[in-house]
Amino acid sequence: MGNLKIYPQKLQGEVKIPPSKSMAHRAVICAALGDGASRVTNIDYSDDIIATIDAMSSLGAVITKKEEYLEVTGIKSTANKVNDQIKEERTIDCNESGSTLRFLVPIAALFDGVNRFVGRGNLGKRPLDTYYNIFNEQGIKYTHKEGILDLKTEGKLKAGEFRLKGNISSQFITGLLFTLPLLDGDSKIIITTQLESKGYIDLTLSAMKDFGIDVINKDYEEFIIKGNQTYKSRDYRVEGDYSQAAFFLSADALLNNVVVNDLKTDSLQGDKEVMDILERMGVSFKNKNNGLIGEVDNNLKATIIDGSQCPDIIPVISLAAALSEGTTEIINAGRLRIKECDRLAAVTSELNKLGAKIIEKEDGLIIEGVTKLKGDVEVWSHKDHRIAMTLAIASTVCDSPIILKDYECVSKSYPEFWKDFKNVGGSFDEWNMGK
Structure with a gap:
């Protein structure tokens, strides 16, 4: 250096x-989970955004980086349909992006096979206990190492009721919000403490709505999510x-x-x-x-x-x-x-x-x-x-x-x-x- x-x-x-990194993460993910081809404009290829692009590509989305925009062909995933391109084992490199890691852990659990999350810097020190608790409850297998990011997960997420603390990181809530509409069944997220970073949840819900997903927000205390929804492809400009x-x-x-x-x-x-x-x-x-x-x-x-x-x-x-x-x-x-x-x-x-x-x-x-x-x-x-x-x-x-x-x-x-x-x-x- x-x-x-x-x-x-x-x-x-x-x-x-430059374009909002927070909204770019969300736009890439929604487009990649979509049912067709989307174009994301006004996007800056920072290290964190590249990490999310590569992560969604590893799950089967086809993403092409152009100088002025991003072309995204969605995975077309639901709880009942796994993209033929998804391998039985895949590596998801989050680099140093906490957003990529916490958004992708539940998204990857839409698919069969083993997901290995790796990264650099302090990423391995960021707590993931919220997800570990869900994995334990749902019988999803996982292994991890202390101090570095090397997490392996195996098993598919199931619809249901999820109780999350609101004073840890809104990224866990966002990760589940992205994922739960695609499951075969309705879900509810219950926030058990005061919710911090409400603005980031607003950004998530806004992006999801733009891509055709409905979530009922009950005063940031509960989020009601209907299952079997579909992300719709569209053109999207990042603010x-x-x-x-x-x-x-x-x-x-x-x-x-x-x-x-x-x-x-x-x-x-x-x-x-x-x-x-x-x-x-x-x-x-x-x-x-x-x-x-x-x-x-x-x-x-x-x-x-x-x-x-x-x-x-x-x-x-x-x-x-x-x-x-x-x-x-x-x-x-x-x-x-x-x-x-x-x-x-x-x-x-x-x-x-x-x-x-x-x-x-x-x-x-x-x-x-x-x-x-x-x-x-x-x-x-x-x-x-x-x-x-x-x-x-x-x-x-x-x-x-x-x-x-x-x-x-x-x-x-x-x-x-x-x-x-x-x-x-x-x-x-x-x-x-x-x-």
Whole structure:
């Protein structure tokens, strides 16, 4: 992995935000489970999306990557019909994508044979007990290894009643929502605790509805799913990604001047919360050149930020909080510890190197605002795309250059980030640590 020397430079210009990774995962899966040929447009081939494309291909979908769109011929699966292309044993490589893993585990249980899930990085540390409990109840065979992802499953999922905790990860609920409509029988998902990340469930239900699947949502406490439904093929455009827009909207909060394009104003994405949080801190958003820009009249103000519904934007919001007046508290953010890295620890370590005053708590952060950040230090992405992009935005308010280690990890979600950063005035050089 390489290193960048990033110079303190204000950003100005326009950025077309890449398509939503969350919606792209869902569109690929719905199309691949469909009954014909679909076309998915405005898709970015990040590492995570490629993982989902390859995973659905391993289950029998025929997916062709074009430069401007994705062609998907669906598996045409139901509980009573197994695609002839499905092998008795298949390997599903999830790379480092938690969404791919947790979405695909129940989907793969639609088919006969053995499924082997493999991956890299911290993926093996992400808990899967929710599925193990279901496997035990339904007699589905499985083996797994501790600390690394090497999970084997054998057996088909059966319709019924599924009781899930809502404070672990909405990805388990999404995985079952994708799968249960295809089973021979009706099912119910009962949420036994308060549901976090409701926005992600909204995205799942929206995508499923677009592809012809009906689910009854009873106030996020129960989901009623009729069996023997069919995903319908269609053309689908993926909307822009608020979790990626958060970096440039936060840059605007730090007195940069970036117009962010291709955001859906009525989006269901939970990470749209970035706008509400920044507005509470003193940012006003305006339309400019058919895009969105944030403006600040006075100093940013501290606030309380609940990370339970929008964990992916917490790293860059922590940066804005570090330069706000007063003390910001981030609460209900414990799940950040089991992302690509321990993001609470990484944010604390790396921003404090730059002069921030952050105290790490078990499930959150206490951030005492400072007036400026320093440079002339080496910081590390922790090989986490969101930490790398946060540090890039931090460089714009440092008083001297910083050295960022392992910058390429942005390919996980935003392969064109450094190109976009440079196009709006970001300045950096490859850096040889031996010099």
